[in-house]
Amino acid sequence: MTLWRRSLSRRIFLVVLASFVLVLAVLQAYMWLNFRQSLAVSQPLSRLGSGLGEALAAIDDEAQAVATVQAMQTIYGHLRLGGNPTGTLVFRLEDRQGRLLFSAPLLRDRALDAPPGRVSTMDMEGVPYWVYRADAGRWRVYAAEPERTLARVVPNNTRAVLPYLLIALPLVLVPAWLAVALGLRPLRQLTQRLQRRSPDDLTPLGFQPRHAELQPLAEALDGLLSKLKARIDRERAFIQDAAHELRTPMAVIATQAHALGGAADAGQRREAQQQLESAIARASHLTQQLLDLARLDDAPTAAAPLIDVAHWLRQVLADMAPAAMAREMDLSLVAPDRLMATVEPAALLSIMQNLLANAIGHTPAGTRIVVTLADTVHPLCLSVEDDGPGIPPGESAQVFERFHRGADPLTRGAGLGLAIVQQAAVRLGGEVRLGPGLEGRGAGFHLRLP
Known part of the structure; x- marks a missing residue:
């Protein structure tokens, strides 16, 4: 069933159900606080007891007084939640001499002790009761009911509120479920379009959903x-x-x-x-x-270590020095004694090897090559410049393309070196650009890394 799978329908059902439970809890808290506030202002039992005392004060006949209290016992017993005829509100009637005239079955002949005119608390068989005593004319009447603790009020309030919430639940849930089902219809249509396409079809879907979210x-x-x-x-x-x-x-x-x-x-x-x-x-x-x-192109980017780039460059130039010396070239490094940076050595090695190989292999003998390392405010700047013949202006836009070897028919190589340099720079999150070389002559490749 959809309800028991991981789905938006189940999530909506659970969210709505949780919302209704939250509403029930908030209502319970509100009714309890409201009830406690009303008790602080005026105790309902005191109003009932004083009203009954005023009614009995006008009665002089004993039988009539007993009948009045019995009637009150019966009426309030049926008015209480659950309709229990014996009720949870009980009465006891005595005359001024303390002779018992009427007592609710729950009290039997139990004597009640309470000061007149206010509500007090007493224990009856382990249950705390509120008791109110009213002295009226010839009579002394007691009204008692169980103390309304949180454990007693919450179930009563739940029985009063829960039916309304159960009626409202489907009225909220069904429209929400329909809204989601209809809202997801364009997504199902998009899924069907994707399923019908062949693996070689990479043309745009051409799907224009009406919903802004899709x-x-x-x-x-x-x-x-x-x-x-x-x-x-x-x-x-x-x-x-x-x-x-x-x-x-x-x-x-x-x-x-x-x-x-x-x-x-x-x-x-x-x-x-x-x-x-x-x-x-x-x-x-x-x-x-x-x-x-x-x-x-394809290897995942690994966590770059912290290395001393200046020391690392000296090692790279030491490896390339024999090739430069064989062509009587002056290969030098301008760098600080120490420069720590977080960079991937393999990608940086690809950049330096290809730039130096191009400078050594594609310039005349005796060319001067200078590698410069600088640490500006944010990026790491690395340059390889020479004073050779340089690159014609018309080819500067294509030098980083794969298999581009330029117009010179004597140029050797496959035309991949600068493409590797650019790809490695992108991998490192930086950029490489072509500019003039030493003293405005030759070629200069400038790398900026974060």
Whole structure:
């Protein structure tokens, strides 16, 4: 049944039921406080006793006085909750000499002791009673009823109020359930549309709900489908580009392997072996870059450790120094002695390795390369600048695109290095931009991290 499953219908039923229980509790508290306030102003038993005393004061006949008290006993017994003929309000009539003339069955011949004109409390067989005594003419009349404690008042009030709440419960619950059922109908229609779509259909749903609460959901689903479609299209293009880029080194490897096998002398074998090793290195480098991009795209973000970025950079530059020295390049670092920051080392390493590899590999020998680390008020700023030929202005907008190698036919590489840099910067929550290099010449890549 829907009522016993986790559902909005069950939640509404429980909320409405809890609301009615809360209403009952609030009403009980209100009636109890109101009752206690009325007792502080005027005790109902005292008004009843004094009124009965005034009536008896005008009666001189004993039989008539007894009949009056008996009538009161019968009337108030039937007026009490539950309709008990013996009643919970009992009377006792005596004359001025203390001779018993009438006593309710509950009292039998029990003597009541109370000061005249006010309500007092006495114990009857373990039950506290309120007792009021009125002296009127020839008579002394007592009126007694059980003390109205919280334990006695609450059940009586519950019996009085609960039927009305039970009548109101379905009148509130049914409209609320209908409102939810009708309100969820567009959501069911949206679910049916999604179920009817094929897995390859990522076009917008085209669902325009009339309810304002469901419009953000439909827009979010359309936005998600659009992002998924763009992601899949990008991955398809990426796979096609990767296959195209790998085809060239694979073809070279196959050609040089065949040449190596058919070489007539040691010189031909040495040349074929060099070409083969170069092609294998290019294929290995391209494969590693593809793996780096895939890792940056899909790997979950781990908790970044706190590291000394200045010390870490010195180690990275020490690893890259041999390649720079082989081309007689001046590789230097401008950084503070110590700079602590919370950053993911693997992503930052991808950025630095690719920026330095580009600066070393795509600039002429003797180029000067400066790495600058600065900690401003909020972001962490890292720059790699050179004084080489730079990047033509017309290509600055495409340098971060995947497989973009520029217009220079002599440019080597797969065109993935700067794409990896940008993806790693996004992963770190920062941004990388291209600007002028040293003294306005060359290229400068500026990274800002939070």
